[in-house]
Amino acid sequence: MLRYAFRRFASLCISLIVASAVIFFAIEVIPGDPARYMLGINAQEDTLAALREQLGLNVPTHQRYLNWITGMVQGDFGTSYTYRSPVADMIGERLWISLPLALYALTLSTLIAFPAGILAAARRGSALDAGVMGVTQLGVAVPNFWFAMLMVVLFAINLRWFSAGGFAGWEAGFFPAMKSLTLPAVALALPQASILARVMRSALIDTLGEDFIRTARAKGLTKRQAMWRHALRNALIPVLTIIGLQFSFLMAGAIIIEQVFFLPGIGRLVFQSITQRDLIVVESVVMLLVFAVIVVNFAVDLAYAWVDPRLRGAR
Amino acid sequence: MTFQAKHLIAASTLALAAGLAPAAAQDSLTVAIQLEPPHLDPTSAAAGAIDSVLYANVYEGLTRFASDGSIVPGLAESWDVSDDGLTYTFHLREGVTFHDGSTMDAEDVKFSLDRARAEDSTNAQKPLFAGISEVTVVDPQTVEITLSSPNGGFPFNMAWGDAVILPTEAGDDVEGLKSNPVGTGAFQFDNWVQGDRIEMSKYADYWGEPAQLDSVTFRFIADPSAAFAAMMAEDLDVFYGFPAPENLPQFENDPRFQVLEGNTEGETILAMNNAKPPLDNVKVRQAIAHAIDRQAIIDGAMFGYGTPIGAHFAPHHPAYTDLTGLSEYDPEKSKALLEEAGVGEITLSLKLPPPAYARRGGEIIAAQLREVGIETEIENQEWAQWLENTFNGKDFDLTIVSHTEPMDFNIYANPDYYFQYDNPEYQALIDELTVTSDEAKRTELMQKAQRMMAEDYVNGFLFELGIQTVAKAGVKGLWANAPTQATDLTGVYWEE
Numbered sequence: 077m078l079r080y081a082f083r084r085f086a087s088l089c090i091s092l093i094v095a096s097a098v099i100f101f102a103i104e105v106i107p108g109d110p111a112r113y114m115l116g117i118n119a120q121e122d123t124l125a126a127l128r129e130q131l132g133l134n135v136p137t138h139q140r141y142l143n144w145i146t147g148m149v150q151g152d153f154g155t156s157y158t159y160r161s162p163v164a165d166m167i168g169e170r171l172w173i174s175l176p177l178a179l180y181a182l183t184l185s186t187l188i189a190f191p192a193g194i195l196a197a198a199r200r201g202s203a204l205d206a207g208v209m210g211v212t213q214l215g216v217a218v219p220n221f222w223f224a225m226l227m228v229v230l231f232a233i234n235l236r237w238f239s240a241g242g243f244a245g246w247e248a249g250f251f252p253a254m255k256s257l258t259l260p261a262v263a264l265a266l267p268q269a270s271i272l273a274r275v276m277r278s279a280l281i282d283t284l285g286e287d288f289i290r291t292a293r294a295k296g297l298t299k300r301q302a303m304w305r306h307a308l309r310n311a312l313i314p315v316l317t318i319i320g321l322q323f324s325f326l327m328a329g330a331i332i333i334e335q336v337f338f339l340p341g342i343g344r345l346v347f348q349s350i351t352q353r354d355l356i357v358v359e360s361v362v363m364l365l366v367f368a369v370i371v372v373n374f375a376v377d378l379a380y381a382w383v384d385p386r387l388r389g390a391r
Numbered sequence: 392m393t394f395q396a397k398h399l400i401a402a403s404t405l406a407l408a409a410g411l412a413p414a415a416a417q418d419s420l421t422v423a424i425q426l427e428p429p430h431l432d433p434t435s436a437a438a439g440a441i442d443s444v445l446y447a448n449v450y451e452g453l454t455r456f457a458s459d460g461s462i463v464p465g466l467a468e469s470w471d472v473s474d475d476g477l478t479y480t481f482h483l484r485e486g487v488t489f490h491d492g493s494t495m496d497a498e499d500v501k502f503s504l505d506r507a508r509a510e511d512s513t514n515a516q517k518p519l520f521a522g523i524s525e526v527t528v529v530d531p532q533t534v535e536i537t538l539s540s541p542n543g544g545f546p547f548n549m550a551w552g553d554a555v556i557l558p559t560e561a562g563d564d565v566e567g568l569k570s571n572p573v574g575t576g577a578f579q580f581d582n583w584v585q586g587d588r589i590e591m592s593k594y595a596d597y598w599g600e601p602a603q604l605d606s607v608t609f610r611f612i613a614d615p616s617a618a619f620a621a622m623m624a625e626d627l628d629v630f631y632g633f634p635a636p637e638n639l640p641q642f643e644n645d646p647r648f649q650v651l652e653g654n655t656e657g658e659t660i661l662a663m664n665n666a667k668p669p670l671d672n673v674k675v676r677q678a679i680a681h682a683i684d685r686q687a688i689i690d691g692a693m694f695g696y697g698t699p700i701g702a703h704f705a706p707h708h709p710a711y712t713d714l715t716g717l718s719e720y721d722p723e724k725s726k727a728l729l730e731e732a733g734v735g736e737i738t739l740s741l742k743l744p745p746p747a748y749a750r751r752g753g754e755i756i757a758a759q760l761r762e763v764g765i766e767t768e769i770e771n772q773e774w775a776q777w778l779e780n781t782f783n784g785k786d787f788d789l790t791i792v793s794h795t796e797p798m799d800f801n802i803y804a805n806p807d808y809y810f811q812y813d814n815p816e817y818q819a820l821i822d823e824l825t826v827t828s829d830e831a832k833r834t835e836l837m838q839k840a841q842r843m844m845a846e847d848y849v850n851g852f853l854f855e856l857g858i859q860t861v862a863k864a865g866v867k868g869l870w871a872n873a874p875t876q877a878t879d880l881t882g883v884y885w886e887e
Binding site for chain 1: 510515566613620775782
């Protein structure tokens with residue numbers, strides 16, 4: 077297990093280094109000068125030069141890459157060009173919205189998908205199964221931002237149960253804050269839950285056809301017992317893979333949902349920073365997302381090994 | 392984890408007060424605008440959003456824009472001009488204090504103006520201060536500003552958000568002003584939750600008419616459908632510069648709301664690269680001007696909001712002359728002109744920045760140009776890209792942009808400006824205007840300038856951008872017009 081973990085960790089480090097270089101240089105070649113963006117169309121050349129110097133943009137690109145990397149390793153993400161505050165603080169603040177939102181959505185989607193997928197698999201071919209398949213088909217097809225708008229019209233404009241958007245702030249209390257994350261979380265969770273339920277169902281159906289299930293039934297377990305004790309655990313591998321992928325998607329895919337609900341999260345920060353050519357913020361946030369994705373994948377790899385002991389010895 | 396612990400404690404005490412607080416107590420106001428300011432120092436960035444939040448509310452200059460666009464006294468009670476037009480003496484108001492409690496006096500004025508024109512200044516409108524040769528403190532209430540050449544528009548320059556007065560005390564930490572603005576206005580800055588809102592409250596020691604609202608919250612909603620939803624759900628009291636004109640009739644017919652329609656200083660133009668063939672030929676430019684049906688663009692792209700213009704000049708200004716007749720919609724004439732110019736088949740690039748006026752207007756203009764036989768290649772650009780390639784790099788044939796700076800027809804006197812109009816006669820005219828302070832004479836010169844650019848068909852002059860504001864019915868005292876980028880809330884109140 078330890079050797080397996082170490083191998084996964086080494087590949088994690090290499091991925092991070094390669095990703096950082098790709099991110100930095102890809103973003104630096106986007107046309108658009110941050111100083112000119114900030115000073116607008118009436119700016120004089122000397123003013124632009126003064127600002128570039130202030131922002132440290134007059135340093136060669138590779139030098140800025142090295143500064144960025146060494147800073148980041150020490151937890152210093154640099155200073156935002158436009159906001160002029162430390163990027164680490166900005167990301168930290170926004171994470172307190174995006175992370176809970178992603179977890180909230182992930183929890184919702186798991187809570188919906190597991191029972192739906194299990195029930196559909198257990199009663200394969202029944203009306204219930206058809207119903208679950210139909211609804212999830214719709215859930216996969218409907219774009220989440222459109223679904224979000226529909227919910228806003230119903231719950232914010234007509235029923236007035238929720239605000240149309242914005243974040244109450246954690247300082248307003250746990251429940252008001254969670255309340256303002258509820259519609260966005262549901263909007264994010266619905267398509268994820270649909271995918272997850274379908275994967276859960278097909279994985280379970282596959283496993284239920286395996287020999288060891290027949291053996292389990294033969295030794296006298298009921299269908300339900302065989303399902304809970306043997307099939308479910310074996311069906312979890314593909315489901316875990318999807319959950320791992322989904323978490324990354326929820327962090328990055330929240331960009332649109334955060335626009336629709338004007339939530340001050342990471343997604344909106346990236347969006348704003350790209351238009352304002354606040355490159356250092358874009359680079360740091362993207363790097364952080366990559367880091368999150370790689371770490372989640374690492375965790376998923378470890379979870380495989382935990383679920384399936386055969387993988388522990390594998391390369 | 393300490394953060395979580397702290398907030399869970401806060402949560403448990405506040406949980407009973409669950410539900411979002413009602414937005415509309417009668418002495419507070421929640422105002423939304425589209426864009427969030429990048430930082431809060433209006434003297435070191437071009438972003439209009441900074442002025443939208445802070446101008447007149449938190450920061451004031453020597454002079455200021457009134458709602459009709461005229462220049463009225465601000466922190467200077469009055470001013471005298473020497474006979475040679477070179478010296479302006481500003482008499483400052485008594486008893487003006489900054490929000491940190493310090494007194495505003497002539498030293499602060501000198502500090503602010505010297506900082507703006509310094510060599511290492513990052514003021515986005517540095518040309519406003521270019522004519523200043525010296526700022527002298529005569530006594531605490533009097534500042535003498537010496538110009539290198541007479542400038543009749545100097546009090547106008549001092550009204551800009553980029554010319555507001557900052558406290559000298561902040562001199563050591565001017566960077567700090569970017570997150571914590573300290574001004575002299577009727578509202579003082581309280582808090583900024585980045586990405587979400589800016590809060591300010593009434594300043595008790597304000598020198599003038601005190602604000603009628605106790606607290607103001609600015610929110611930032613860029614997405615048009617989110618703006619509509621937030622207004623409909625009554626999460627907001629006012630949306631200044633409402634981004635979804637197609638939804639305005641719905642608000643107009645709803646007794647809970649009012650819709651204000653106003654003017655801006657945004658001349659929206661189809662800019663043409665005057666230095667690049669075939670657009671260096673005035674006949675081709677004239678042909679393009681005649682191919683454009685302004686009303687179709689206003690109706691199609693702006694849902695009818697906008698006033699046609701025939702030159703780069705705001706129609707609500709007293710010196711405006713209506714020259715739309717010089718470039719009326721006439722496709723036949725346009726074709727004839729192209730024939731005359733002998734340019735044959737032409738294909739022009741059309742670069743479109745993000746605003747709806749450009750993206751939607753661009754599609755319509757492309758269709759109108761095709762009618763007369765001009766093909767266009769549309770390229771959508773982000774602002775940063777537009778600034779770099781189109782504006783600075785001058786890599787374009789046609790582009791659509793709204794010039795929102797007030798009274799900016801002097802850009803036509805700069806042959807290096809992106810549309811590259813180079814007419815010495817026009818340049819001489821603007822030079823003459825700059826040194827003229829007689830109002831009647833100035834009006835005459837401004838009208839001459841309008842005619843000259845219209846007859847040279849420098850650009851396609853499309854329309855003056857309107858601004859629409861949606862507010863709850865009880866909110867009074869809002870500005871309908873936007874003579875500068877500002878959301879002046881000092882006179883806003885709730886009617887019972």
